[in-house]
Amino acid sequence: MKRFVGFVRKEFYHIYRDKRSLFILFGMPIVQILLFGFAISNEINNVDIAILDQANDVTSKEIINKIAASKHFSVVDVIHQESSIENIFKKGKVKAVLQFENNFGNNLVKENNASVQILTDATDPNMASAISNYIASILQNYQQESNKNVSIDYQIVARSRMVYNSELKSVYMFVPGVMTVILMLVSAMMTSISITREKEQGTMEILLVSPLKPFQVIIGKVFPYIFLSVINAIIIVLLSIFVFNVPVEGSIFLLAIESVLFIITSLALGILISTISATQQTAMMISLMGLMLPTILLSGFIFPISSMPVPLQVISNIIPAKWFIIIVKGIMLKGIGIGYILKETLILFIMTLLFIGISVKKYKIRLE
Template sequence: MKRFVGFIKKEFYHIFRDRRSLFILFGMPVAQILLFGFAITNEINNVDIAVLDQAKDATSKEIINKIAASKHFSIIDIIEQESSIEAIFKKGKVKAVLQFDNNFGSNLIKYQQTTVQILIDATDPNMANTINNYITAILKNYQSDINDNVTLNYQIIPKSRMVYNAELKSVYMFVPGVMTVILMLVSAMMTSISITREKEQGTMEILLVSPLKPFQVIIGKVFPYIFLSVINALVIVLLSIFIFNVPVNGSFILLGFESVLFIITSLALGILISTISATQQTAMMISLMGLMLPTILLSGFIFPISSMPLPLQVISNIIPAKWFIIIVKGIMLKGVGIGFILKETLILVVMTMVFIGISVKKYKIRLE
């Protein structure tokens, strides 16, 4: 045990005497979270929505069919009760709910106007705005069609309400995404050069003949970065709360637990890269090019995954950042508990075990 503790201390010494490493660990996250405040608007396709049709008349069914026929939306659930709306939003899959009142069709005929409620998940404000505009356009198109055949002009008045981000602040979207990208890149990048540094400095032979077991070496390499990355995550959350006024509606303890889990997943991935790389430069390039682009493009941080081609949607499932972004948005903006993010949590746990298992196996191969 003393040897293992001494090994961890050595790793801390390596980190703190390297100023470049300290800048990457603490300077880059702060700079990015302060500068990464720009929203990107994109076209949406195949967005999952639900319908609460209390009218169940011909008019509401025609509108539902028209929306279902659009390439922009997929109706995946029909809700029977208004009390089910919040629960289906918290699951995270449905992005909007259309609610038709009991007298929807009759009001349109009797008073020449009626209303349809559009409830939209605004945790991603750009996507929420786009969804609102598309649904409103479909309703106006339907209204134009029925007015061609009648003397009186019927009116359908959409009443939209944004939930979880009523003011449509773009910062609510980029903070969880930037937090994920920073923790992934910094954690994986720093650990990816840890074992390769031992090789280049000629100290790998000492580890190979030491009494430390492979899993102890792996854990010893990861542990200091867990501690430093937790500080990083705490700084990011504090900046988000006090500078950008991003709420944390859920449990701080749960957010902390999930952040530590994602940090361990990222560090394990970095160690895996380290074990298969011969030089620090190779490890750094794999970390930057192999992780940065997939993390940014395929995690749902900038581009909606549902709008991507099917092959990319499948590939996105192996990106750890995708699942952590869902978790962070759920806890911070929706205030969900562990029950709503259990699947994503288990996926990260499995990924961590796989990465560590492969790393230990690769390290054992080098011992033979």
């Protein structure tokens, strides 16, 4: 026990004295959560658009006013020829151009058929389709209002309600994701680097020629990072509650337990990486490429898994982050209990055992 305490104390000295890793440990979570929370957003706000109004009648004016009045768009330019459209897109001034045909109002009233063209800059496809949806819904809204007094026999009205995140705030989606990425990064990368550093600096040679058993070295290495990762998790949750008003609907206690489980999964992965890499650089590259990228891209953090091609969907199952994100979203946003996330918890648990098993098998008690 004394040996263990001595070892852990030494690890804390390392962490405390290495200002760079201290920054990675505590600076990055805060920076990331703030960045994701404030800067990155899927919401459509104040998008610049231009109008090409060939009709120039009452109806088109009404629609333009309606669009300009919404908080989603601001009309920054009015053009008069179709030929200017390409030019204005090329300049990058606007994201969309709304074109009303000649005699728009007349056509609408007399022929019951008038058309508006929505041109969007699809270099950013998500944005483009969001813009065209928003405009379409404004148009539909206008139509319904003007037809209020006319009775149409059949009409389907779709009323949607967004549950669990009624304001469609993207920060709700990012908090669980960022938490997952940070816990993964801190736990896996930092442990694998700290173990390989002993190899690189030759101190592993001395540790091997000592009465310390492999598991004592590994647990001694990992223990400080469990502690630090828990602190990190707490910081992230506090930031998301108090800065972004993300609710924690479910039990904080359950969230804590699940987080510790995921931290241990990541640490086990870190140990596994350290057993197969000889230098800190290799360990870092494997952690970044092998863990970070899949964690960000394939876990459902940014891109929904259901819209991935089938092979990627299958691969996403072996990514621990995917299961943890489901758990965190469930607890924080939906407020569900352990009963609903039993499967995910079990999967994480089995993965952890597997990683630890392989690491212990691969851990070298000698130099080669």
